[in-house]
Amino acid sequence: MSKYKEYSCIIIMTIMHGIFTYRFLGSMPYISLDVFEGASIKAFIMWLVYNTILYIALQKWVALEKIKWKHGVYAIIFGGISTLIKGCIDLGVGKWSAKSEDVIKIAYIVQITTIIFGILLISILFKFIAQRKICFNIKKVKVPLIIIIIILCSYMVVTGRYLCEYYKIIQIYSSKEEVWRLNYYVGGKILDINVWFYVIFYIVFWWFMRRLTQSPEESRGEKK
Secondary structure, three states: HHHHHHHHHHHHHHHHHHHHHHHHHHOOOOOOOOOOOOOOHHHHHHHHHHHHHHHHHHHHOOOOOOHHHHHHHHHHHHHHHHHHHHHHHHHHHHHHOOOOOOOHHHHHHHHHHOOOOOOOHHHHHHHHHOEEOOOHHHHHHHHHHHHHHHHHHHHHHHHHHHHHHHHHHHOOOHHHHHHHHHHHHHHHHHHHHHHHHHHHHHHHHHHHHHHHHHHHHHHHHHHH
């Protein structure tokens, strides 16, 4: 029953994260620390809440701790630090983006950094916060690993179709303005797709880390 509650919490919170990103952040879960206002403040709060709840969910259902007030304090501290790290990463992406007018490239960079951040966030939670040990067992991780591969391949196929259409059409357009408008349009479509792919990826990667790691007690039990 606890696992159902755990996965329900992760799924609901991650989907809400995606909906908020899509609806209020223009499909970009991006924190702009150099211009910290409007959408950037919303993005900061969104990541802070999300990272904090992941911490509490991990402590309650993975580390099997009885949640006390101190866990709430630690969760907020963890959420704040991890959100600031996300903001610093986005700041670097923003500096690079300011030099580029290619919205398609920006869309891909945003997705790559979002996926990498999610991998680091969830890995740190399992490895260092819950102190679980990596115990690779292909039978246990096979299904989530295959789904992760399918997600990544599907993303490349779906966005690749947009790219193929884009490069075909720009051969027809002659003016830079027309090409930029098309680039902006296709980049926007990819940003919209990004949201739902990273949402699914985060959920499945949590499942993958759940299967990949064991608590110290489980490890000692297997050795016996």
